[in-house]
Amino acid sequence: MSRWRPILGPAAAGLVLMILSHPRVAQSLVGWLGEAPRRALGLDYLAALALHHLVLAGGGLVLVALAGLGLGIAATRDGGAPLRGGIDTLAAAAQAVPPVVVVALALPILGFGGPPTLLALLCYGVMPVLRGTVGALEAVPREAREAATAMGLTPLQILARVEMPLAAPAIVETLRTALVLAVSTAAVGALAGAATLGTPIVAGLQNQNMVPMVQGAAATAALAFLCDAAMLGLAALTRR
């Protein structure tokens, strides 16, 4: 039971925020804050936005995971040493370009909607995953690898049967951070016209309409916490 405990906090936070995004609750909350409780967003519209948000963030996570894991595995092979030197520098450089800026810069080239958001997800997510993967694979004890070689396993078998299982918990942890980043970046994508839970926040801020803004903010945060809880669950499964 104890290995499921870390999930409780984020899951509870997610559920509370989900209730907060309900039209009735958000309306009375805004009324209680002293603003005029105007029309709220319907549940079905909110659910459609949440689904699109999740698809965008999930798609981004898949791309980020493929690129980050692939490059991370390549960089930790024997011939990959030249790659490793540049990774930290590149990671620092990528961090200097905030997702909003990537979305903004990609807007004239890729147009409105999902594509600039996906590009921002990739730019911002790949380097942390790559760095995490390299760290996780380098932390695999040398003895384990040597023992596998002595048993006559091929390099590919060593990767699949020894290195990846040993590195799995750390890699899942990296992917958890990447998913939270992806949910956050997808919300920023609303600025480029992607229909996500960020859309009511941005529109509400522009029109001074507090109810949809509170709903959007609570729903976005709820989605992030629930994704976090799901990845923590996955991490608990890999740790065993």
Place this chain on the structure above:
Amino acid sequence: MAQGLSSDPRVRTARGTDSGRIGAILAAIAFLASLYGLPLLRLAANRLVVGDPVFAEGNFGMEIHAAAGLVVAAVLIFGGRRANLGGAGAVTLLLTAVALLALGLGATAADLISGEPPAARASLAAGAWLAFAFLAVALAIAVARAGRSWLGPFSIGAVLLFLIVAGRAGAFDGLSLAVELRARRDTVLDAILQHALLSGGALVLGVLGAGLLALWRRGQGFVEMLVGGIQVVPAVALLGGLVALASGLLHAVPVLRAAGLSALGPFPALVGIAAYLLLPLWRGLRLALRAPDAATLDAATALGLTPGQVLARVRLPIGAPILIGALRVAAVQSIGLATLGALVGAGGLGQVVFDGMAQFAPDLILLGAIPVIGLSLAVESGLSRVERAVRRHAA
């Protein structure tokens, strides 16, 4: 030069085949490919439409080809065994290539729009941006190989000085980015100042908050959950929530409104940004305070130091590199997050970016984006230098 060669301890860089050399060759090939394979400029009827591509072939003067030649020469120098001498030579050649490329692009842009109506714009296209990016990579490798720590800041300073002097002289007047900057110089300068104030203020607020949280000994488990939980909340959502809370607070305590606070503006942005900085700062502070080992602390106590003196003379000096590392991470995050501050009306460079998005004007977006990236890179490299210096000093 000669004495630098004999005293330089980095023998590693003198080896014939290392990752730096391979990286330099790859960067040079990528540079040539983007210079000759992709459009360098786009000529458009006005600032809002995407223009027709202009390639290097036939449209440009000698500057472009000379820049290409210099890059090839610089990479050939990497083959030499004396890496640090070759590195310094390569840096000189590459810096000249940057200048030639910029001048060539400016001259051709001026040529292109001279026969067009006044609204016509010549803007930098993918090939030019990628060429500059790969030149920067090659320069970074050359600076690293030269093994002199002042060469990096010197190169950046030289490029900036050249761009300012040549820009003042009108060498880039044909480029759309320069036209956009001329029209909004004051707005952009104000935005840079606002951005610096916003991110700096949030950093100060974050340091104060992290310090208070670290002082609360009993509640560290709760604090960890709190600052970790904030990281999960997407920034757009946190800012929205803070605006709602601030407006509620202003309704409950109207005196605050009289004091000049408002629900939109820098107030929620500062609090929101600072909230994200709590995690790196609090974690850094805790690690830094725990950095000295038990024997050192025992010795300090045995010498008769009071707890306050132990903190000031033992814990903080030993933990200083960790603290500065945390400050570096937080400062870079702060500059990036401040871009979103414009969403709640806090101004800054994000406002320029959002204006550009609203008008669909790529060069206006760039005008806001380039200073953000420049600020973060400057803070990142500056503070990591301080971090290394303090670490050497402590060791």
